[in-house]
Amino acid sequence: MIKTFCGVDTSKQHLDARIVPGEAFARFANDAAGIAKLAAFCAEHKADLVVMEATGGFERLAFTLLWEAGVACAIVNPRSVRQYAEAMGFLEKTDRIDAFVIAHFARNKDLKPTLPASKNQCRLKGLVVRLRQLTDDLVVNQQRRRQVEDDEIRATFDEIIALFKRQSRRLEGEIASLIDDDPLWAVLNETFRTVKGVADRTVARIMAELPEIGTYDNKAIAKLVGLAPLANDSGKKNGKRSIRGGRSGVRSILVLVAGTARRYDDSLADFHRRLTAAGKPKMVVRVALAHKLLVRLNAKARDARAQYANAT
Incomplete structure (x- = not known):
């Protein structure tokens, strides 16, 4: 104690x-x-x-x-x-x-210790953060380039854009190698990719920013990410439930990916249609889809971790 x-x-x-x-x-x-x-x-x-x-x-x-x-x-x-x-x-x-x-x-x-992340976990998170920064900078400079008519000025943007693209490809390779070299990460990577729409960068973001996935129950992981609707009831009042807090980086990528995944997954597509037909606001539908995708990924990660533990 x-x-x-x-x-x-x-x-x-x-x-x-x-x-x-x-x-x-x-x-x-x-x-x-x-x-x-x-x-x-x-x-x-x-x-x-x-x-x-x-x-x-x-x-x-x-x-x-x-x-x-x-x-x-x-x-x-x-x-x-x-x-x-x-x-x-x-x-x-x-x-x-x-x-x-x-x-x-x-x-x-009565707080308990926060265990330090491994060197590989810190390395992965750093690489993912830098890749996201490069992607944002690339988009900004591409937008600026389109607004310029002078060829010489455009050439300066071309140099910067080419540099960002080279660095992005190098970082993507380092991230892929880091994940492949870790036995558990390699298993989780393969597991997550069974969900169509979940690709390289999504897997990297989840592993870097949500290493707990597969170790928490569904309610806890949803609250950790900030995708759990929070009660707002008092007496006879049933208040509107909303999401708050959590890990905004993971939440934003899941909201984006869930919209893509529903094109390939009938259950997600049906879920989207039911909510839309019920008159739910677009953002509520998007959050609900992201929550459903997170729960699915968490369940897959839990099974993959158990199989990995048994195998080793």
């Missing part, structure tokens, strides 16, 4: 740490030397778990190095912490107060 928590407020330059229960507080530099001192601080105060907010990357080095030093860590949603702080009456906001609130939030939620 975790008894002592260390809340850490992270920024680009500093790590502000507060031990709960207790009064111990210290500030460290957000670099390797400072993180080593933070690990020693946690050991001195016998902290069972270090808790940090997801702050757009400033927490990554500390999370990685603390785990390497044998210090268990967890990452929490900053919005949840802020709502908790306001509910508890902490309207002020300073680094010291934030560290204290994070620790108290973790203690009351």
